[in-house]
Amino acid sequence: MELKIVQIGNSKGIVLPKQLIEQYGLADKVDLDLAPDHLILRPNKKIRDGWDQAFEGFGESEEEKALVLDLPENPEGLEWTW
Numbered sequence: 001m002e003l004k005i006v007q008i009g010n011s012k013g014i015v016l017p018k019q020l021i022e023q024y025g026l027a028d029k030v031d032l033d034l035a036p037d038h039l040i041l042r043p044n045k046k047i048r049d050g051w052d053q054a055f056e057g058f059g060e061s062e063e064e065k066a067l068v069l070d071l072p073e074n075p076e077g078l079e080w081t082w
Contacts, residue, residue: 029044
């Protein structure tokens, strides 16, 4: 796809067609990766996007319950230092 570079104030930019924006889930920001001979635009995703859905219901099966350690809140009255 060929896009025209346009003047935007003191900078230049490209205008992405609406179909591409929707197809690739682009919003207000994108991530730009630089390579020696090309640029890569990716949707800007937060590091933990989707974690809440991925862990929804976790710990309900007996196998998952076995993975969770049952530790007291403060074993032996220890003071935690961070």
